[in-house]
Amino acid sequence: MSNNYEYHRIPSVEMEEQINNYDNDNIEEQLLLSSTVKENDLFPVPLDTIDTIQQSKNSVSFDLTFCNRFLRICRILFSPLNPYGNLISILCSFIIISLTFEVVVYFVGTIPSRFYTVLIGQDFEGFKYELIWGMGFVFCAGLGKSLVKFVGGIFYLLTRKILTKYLQNQYVDQNTFYRFLSKRMDIDNPDQRIAQDIDKFAAKLREIMEEVLVSPVLIAYYTYQTWKLCGYLGPLMIYSYFFISFISSRFLISPIVNLVFMKEFHEGNFRFLHIRIRQFSESIAFGFGERAEKVRLDKYFNKILIYMRQIIEKELILETFTDTIAYLGAILSYIMIAIPIFIGVYDNVEKEKLGGIISLNAFLSMYLINQFSKIVEQSTRISDLAGYTSRIGQLLEALEEINMELENVDIDNPFNEPPRPPNSELSINFDQVTIMTPSGNRLLSEFKFTIEQENNVMIIGPNGSGKSSILRVMCGLWSTPEGLVTKPFSISNQQRILLYLPQTPYLVFGSLRDQLSYPMINDEKNCHVTDEEVDNLLSLVNLTHVKSLVRNYDEQYGMDWDKMLSPGEIQRLSIARLFYWKPAFAALDESTSSLDAVTESNFFEKCKEFNITCITVSHNMNLLKYHDKVLLLDGKGHYATSDIDINGTENIERWIDGILVRNNGIIVDE
Numbered sequence: 001m002s003n004n005y006e007y008h009r010i011p012s013v014e015m016e017e018q019i020n021n022y023d024n025d026n027i028e029e030q031l032l033l034s035s036t037v038k039e040n041d042l043f044p045v046p047l048d049t050i051d052t053i054q055q056s057k058n059s060v061s062f063d064l065t066f067c068n069r070f071l072r073i074c075r076i077l078f079s080p081l082n083p084y085g086n087l088i089s090i091l092c093s094f095i096i097i098s099l100t101f102e103v104v105v106y107f108v109g110t111i112p113s114r115f116y117t118v119l120i121g122q123d124f125e126g127f128k129y130e131l132i133w134g135m136g137f138v139f140c141a142g143l144g145k146s147l148v149k150f151v152g153g154i155f156y157l158l159t160r161k162i163l164t165k166y167l168q169n170q171y172v173d174q175n176t177f178y179r180f181l182s183k184r185m186d187i188d189n190p191d192q193r194i195a196q197d198i199d200k201f202a203a204k205l206r207e208i209m210e211e212v213l214v215s216p217v218l219i220a221y222y223t224y225q226t227w228k229l230c231g232y233l234g235p236l237m238i239y240s241y242f243f244i245s246f247i248s249s250r251f252l253i254s255p256i257v258n259l260v261f262m263k264e265f266h267e268g269n270f271r272f273l274h275i276r277i278r279q280f281s282e283s284i285a286f287g288f289g290e291r292a293e294k295v296r297l298d299k300y301f302n303k304i305l306i307y308m309r310q311i312i313e314k315e316l317i318l319e320t321f322t323d324t325i326a327y328l329g330a331i332l333s334y335i336m337i338a339i340p341i342f343i344g345v346y347d348n349v350e351k352e353k354l355g356g357i358i359s360l361n362a363f364l365s366m367y368l369i370n371q372f373s374k375i376v377e378q379s380t381r382i383s384d385l386a387g388y389t390s391r392i393g394q395l396l397e398a399l400e401e402i403n404m405e406l407e408n409v410d411i412d413n414p415f416n417e418p419p420r421p422p423n424s425e426l427s428i429n430f431d432q433v434t435i436m437t438p439s440g441n442r443l444l445s446e447f448k449f450t451i452e453q454e455n456n457v458m459i460i461g462p463n464g465s466g467k468s469s470i471l472r473v474m475c476g477l478w479s480t481p482e483g484l485v486t487k488p489f490s491i492s493n494q495q496r497i498l499l500y501l502p503q504t505p506y507l508v509f510g511s512l513r514d515q516l517s518y519p520m521i522n523d524e525k526n527c528h529v530t531d532e533e534v535d536n537l538l539s540l541v542n543l544t545h546v547k548s549l550v551r552n553y554d555e556q557y558g559m560d561w562d563k564m565l566s567p568g569e570i571q572r573l574s575i576a577r578l579f580y581w582k583p584a585f586a587a588l589d590e591s592t593s594s595l596d597a598v599t600e601s602n603f604f605e606k607c608k609e610f611n612i613t614c615i616t617v618s619h620n621m622n623l624l625k626y627h628d629k630v631l632l633l634d635g636k637g638h639y640a641t642s643d644i645d646i647n648g649t650e651n652i653e654r655w656i657d658g659i660l661v662r663n664n665g666i667i668v669d670e
């Protein structure tokens with residue numbers, strides 16, 4: 001066996017030549033030219049044009065759109081209706097602690113001059129007093145600083161929690177994410193936006209808050225003090241100076257916002273490629289695709305590096321500007337006092353007093369300037385924040401649009417049918433239905449078909465003819481522009497009328513019990529499948545050996561499920577899930593393709609026994625014998641239906657061949 005494996009792993013001579021011929025320096029270009037690796041595998045447009053398209057499509061900057069998106073996010077964060085936590089009270093604590101800290105820092109700043117006074121006066125009692133108070137203030141300053149950081153941490157945590165839960169609940173709601181992923185190709189990596197960009201947004205917001213949260217209060221206080229000393233001219237000069245600085249810095253921030261956006265876009269793709277390698281490790285290894293994957297990864301990582309470099313370069317200019325502004329502020333305070341001195345306002349003031357006025361003015365205006373400088377110094381952080389704001393804002397807007405479409409759809413009852421009593425006759429009816437892909441491609445028109453209980457239906461037809469699409473419409477994933485689909489819906493969460501089984505079943509991150517009762521969640525309070533039921537279900541599908549693979553039925557497993565079970569066993573597990581639910585209808589999309597013939601036959605027998613009506617999509621004509629009706633699509637927008645009678649399936653196969661050969665229109669048998 002292992003020799004066989006080794007044999008398959010040896011690349012063919014041509015492949016080896018091809019790989020050896022790659023010039024390492026120019027490997028990307030060569031691989032792109034070779035037929036084995038095509039850029040289009042990943043994206044429908046050449047990679048080099050992706051940036052241009054993304055940039056034009058997602059052109060983001062530090063403008064009114066940013067302000068609107070930022071305000072929108074703030075409304076979510078500070079909404080009193082928000083159920084995830086009270087950010088307003090954290091913000092108030094943040095402000096109070098930061099202000100108290102500023103006051104303590106002010107007193108700590110006066111400690112040297114107090115010591116100076118008592119030491120000059122050789123006042124021992126005063127020295128002891130200052131020592132005790134000084135120690136107290138220093139301790140409070142240390143505590144205050146840590147408290148500011150602590151409340152900042154809580155603020156960051158709550159910001160992330162509120163935004164993530166808000167977006168996640170919208171994204172993973174009804175089938176929003178399915179519609180979103182099929183329709184909104186323009187919004188890249190929604191997962192990254194929720195998992196990473198929100199985190200970065202919250203971290204940047206915290207950093208900015210820690211720096212400038214109390215600035216408005218301090219600015220108001222020192223504006224008043226400066227105005228008292230220098231008249232209106234002093235504050236006016238400082239305000240004008242920083243207004244001009246802020247407006248100028250805006251032009252330096254804007255290009256960085258776009259670069260941050262694009263860097264995050266490529267970060268998402270880079271991570272996506274790594275996830276694909278993990279997901280398709282075996283296929284890549286079988287196909288000798290390691291080098292191709294490496295080239296792809298390098299290509300995306302290089303893009304990230306290029307954007308990072310550009311951001312660093314642009315930040316150099318921005319930092320130079322903001323630091324210069326901060327240093328120029330020091331000179332400004334002297335210009336402010338120089339004007340009244342040189343125009344003769346203080347001509348009658350004694351020289352000693354003038355010295356005091358100059359130093360007091362310098363102190364007050366420097367403090368005011370310092371507060372403004374702090375705001376301008378946040379430019380680099382603000383540019384990052386604006387980039388994340390755009391990414392989160394875009395996702396919010398797109399989800400809102402999708403949710404507006406879904407507003408009137410009840411997922412358990414997507415067709416707004418009146419409820420039926422559980423035991424009434426069940427059927428699924430397509431009445432003059434148009435089936436159209438989300439991209440607007442019409443697959444079937446005026447489709448008329450009824451699926452009745454206990455009448456298994458097999459849907460057949462060439463690839464891409466729309467077989468799975470019929471199931472998508474039936475399960476409510478796709479809406480129908482014309483016609484009406486009626487079907488019974490689940491009366492309660494404990495009962496499923498219709499269950500869909502795909503070719504590759506979805507295995508949850510969870511326990512064996514969870515696999516069987518999916519989508520029901522098992523926990524200490526709600527255990528939906530008893531141990532006995534687990535045993536029965538596993539023996540029904542011949543999977544009893546799985547019991548020895550897990551420590552117990554509640555042990556949680558993640559990606560390991562894919563390694564523990566073969567594709568056929570995974571299909572059997574999903575069939576056990578079907579037998580757990582025993583729905584009235586089972587939509588089977590190639591879901592028995594990996595089963596051996598005996599297991600397949602047992603499966604259909606059991607379905608009959610459990611009164612599960614199968615709607616099967618398959619290319620395997622051997623399955624015809626388990627069905628009562630056949631629906632044939634020709635791939636050109638036509639369909640035909642026929643009963644499969646007791647004379648066997650040979651007639652039906654001839655009928656199918658006839659239609660596919662004639663391919664000339666709609667034939668409805670009844």
Ligand SMILES: Nc1ncnc2c1ncn2[C@@H]1O[C@H](COP(=O)(O)OP(=O)(O)OP(=O)(O)O)[C@@H](O)[C@H]1O
Binds near residue numbers: 470
């Ligand atoms: N989410 C989607 N968005 C746009 N087009 C789609 C989407 N899903 C499927 N399609 C298109 O709809 C057409 C029918 O697809 P469908 O999956 O129904 O084919 P099928 O008959 O089941 O094919 P196969 O036998 O290969 O499974 C295909 O051309 C496919 O490209």
